Amino acid sequence: MDRTLIKDLRSVIGQTIKLQGWLQTLRDQKKIQFLILRDPTGLAQVAHWKPNDEVLAELIAKMGAETALTITGKVIDNPIVKLNGLEIQLESLEVDNMAEIPLPFDPFAETLPTIDYRLDWRYMDLRRSVNALLFQVQTSVEMAMREYWVKNKFIEVHSPKLMGTPSESGAELFSLDYFERKAYLAQSPQFYKQMAMAAGFERIFEIGPVFRADPSFTSRHMTEFTGVDMEISWINSHEDVMAFEERWLQYIYTRVKELHGDAIKKQFGVDLVIPEVPFPRIPMREAVEILKSRGYALPADKKGDIDPGGEREIAAYVKEKFNHDFVFLTDWPISVRPFYHMRIPEDQTLTRSFDLIACGLEITTGAQREHRVEMLQKQALEKGLHLEPIQFYLDFFRYGCPSHGGFGLGLSRLMMAMLNLNNIREVVYIFRGPTRLNP
RNA sequence: GGGGGCGUGGUGUAGUGGCUAACAUGCGGCCCUGUCAAGGCCGAGAUCGCGGGUUCGAUACCCGUCGCUCCCGCCA
Structure with missing residues (x-):
């Protein structure tokens, strides 16, 4: 039967x-x-x-x-x-x-145990219907991402997560024994997605694991998470990257609303709003002024950067002024950006870069990359980097690499913003943090 | 790495410098011709995170420690 x-x-x-x-x-x-x-x-x-x-x-x-x-x-x-x-x-x-008696906890009780206890018994916690829906939605999110990329002639890549050399700074890398030497877990596919541009792939994406050895104890950080990355060639500036990302996100929200809008409303109490394009864009200098005018005190040592409280305040401003949940913060100062971000020709202290804030949460960093090898070397040296370890990377730009840019987005952070959940541990299938390696 | 908060039966909470530490839920038993978030009665279950101190007396106050949590730093 x-x-x-x-x-x-x-x-x-x-x-x-x-x-x-x-x-x-x-x-x-x-x-x-x-x-x-x-x-x-x-x-x-x-x-x-x-x-x-x-x-x-x-x-x-x-x-x-x-x-x-x-x-x-x-x-x-x-x-x-x-x-x-x-x-x-x-x-x-x-x-x-047979289920043993008693259960570690009742997933359907009115009050739930604390998140840490539920993570110990994650498979019981996942029996709650909100969690089944959450991962159905995440499946649709990833499906919609791919649908949009494939329609736009993107190539999917899978870059290695074992690296022979620290890529960017080195401080937040996990290292491990690799036969007779050391290896590192990739904290971003950055170099490899740029390599695809040097390879002439023109438009690529990757969804894969990312590792960060930061001892961060917050509701939005993990030591291992799923990164959503893409990179496109022949762009004029970071504006082209933002223009792509906002339409891509609009498509994702449209598909999720079609497939799960009613269930999301019922289970999460969230009326999913398909974001209108273009998303508001605010240059960082302006953002700092807006914060000042609203009486938000930025820490003195921030030098053009904005703290998480400031990001939430900007999001509130954008909500009031434009009734929009997303905002691109653009043109970040070089001091807070990596060496490979392209500088703005008219103002060499700023970069062609952006963050995307969704409901007050930072979900994306993107930029146009510097593809002129001599500029790249100069900027790396200015940041105090040694060229030898990144020579393989610098070589990408010696034999005909087009202008390009892209972004990285945190999958779980997007889910938090979409479903209005305030703890990343609730949103990720299995949480990994500085003090959690199990289950 | 810095700061704040919390730690009481399995779980979630209440509580007070002093009798047998309370409530909900869960668990066990009994009762109930059909329930439906079932109901009723009875019962078991907590050395109040750990160590030290103050005090006649600490679960409560102080110090340390461990764990968790949130915020900042860092970032997606």
């Missing part, structure tokens, strides 16, 4: 069907047992008249909540039943896997 999904029960009234799922609750009375069974599509009431099978009744009585079950029974239309006016009269029951 094929499995029937709970959402389809109304179409098989009168038939004997098979259901598979988890025991949500058991109400065991004198003569009758009610089993509420949960599958990924909903809940259904299964009734067992105990005198029909006393042995089975005893087995059922011992089952703990969350036991995995396969049952067969006849679907009855019964308006008295509050759960969809349906019930299944139990005919047979097979325990696939």
